[in-house]
Amino acid sequence: MINFQLNSSPVEVDLDPDTPLLWVVRDHFKLKGSKFGCGMGLCGACTMHVNGEAVRTCTLPVSAVQGAAITSIEGLGTPDNLHPLQQAWVEHSVPQCGYCQSGQLMSASALLAKNPNPSDVDIEMAMNGNICRCGTYSKIKSAIKSVSKSVSKSGEAIRTQGSLVEIFDPVLGNKEANS
Numbered sequence: 001m002i003n004f005q006l007n008s009s010p011v012e013v014d015l016d017p018d019t020p021l022l023w024v025v026r027d028h029f030k031l032k033g034s035k036f037g038c039g040m041g042l043c044g045a046c047t048m049h050v051n052g053e054a055v056r057t058c059t060l061p062v063s064a065v066q067g068a069a070i071t072s073i074e075g076l077g078t079p080d081n082l083h084p085l086q087q088a089w090v091e092h093s094v095p096q097c098g099y100c101q102s103g104q105l106m107s108a109s110a111l112l113a114k115n116p117n118p119s120d121v122d123i124e125m126a127m128n129g130n131i132c133r134c135g136t137y138s139k140i141k142s143a144i145k146s147v148s149k150s151v152s153k154s155g156e157a158i159r160t161q162g163s164l165v166e167i168f169d170p171v172l173g174n175k176e177a178n179s
Contacts, residue, residue, distance in 0.1 A: 004065045006031075007075030017063030022046045024062045025072055033073035033102045037131070044130030047103035048072050054110035054126075073102035076109060084150065085109050088143035096134035104130050108144050117148055 003012045006029060013028055025031050025048070034057065037045030041056035048057050049071040077083035082090075085108050095101050104127070111118055111126035118126070123144050132140070 002062055002066050004067060005069045007071055008069075013062060015062060018061045021048070021050075021057040021060045021062050021065055021070070025057070025070070031072050031074045034106075035099055035102060037100070037103075042129065042131075043100070044103040044107060045100050047106040047130070049106060049110060052110065052113065054107045071106075073106060076105060083109060084147045085112070085143065088147045092139050092143040092146065094136050094139045094143050096132075096136055100130060100132045100134075104132065104140055108140070112144065112147060118144070 001012050001014050002017065003010065005011070006025065011029065013024055015024060015028065022034060022036060025034060026036075034048055035045040036058060037043035039058050041059040044056065046056055046058040047054050049055070049069075050057075050060070050065055051068050052071075077086045083105070085105055089095060089101065089105065094104075107127055107130050108123075111122065115122055120141070123141055127137075127140065127144075
């Protein structure tokens, strides 16, 4: 048995320990918000928080999260109580097709939890490796900056825990992060 917390609820699974966490969350717990993109941890569609860190879960074996706190996109906010980033995504018309958005939001929320007032470079580094085929990078950056500014003005903390994750995208490098 592998025990962990999923969106603040204790859970246990009796599965092959090498099963990627993404598939455990999607298939066993039926939480379909996190997406499968590349299967190699390069695109960011599968990003969840593991103990507050933004982590690619398509390659992370479930055995690696024994005792950990996992947050999927479903644990970030609710339709009645959106996370500030989810609200900013709506206000800035970020989603196009929407496929990458859960991973984008999870990476951005981990960044803001660690650094509520990130520079442009901090945002670019944290979001590097989250691929958006629709090219909404500038809207994503604007949404993150708007939440950062509102947090700075209000002095309130963002309702999540996490940290900056630097992932180099071997295909795009930093080029897309600067868009």
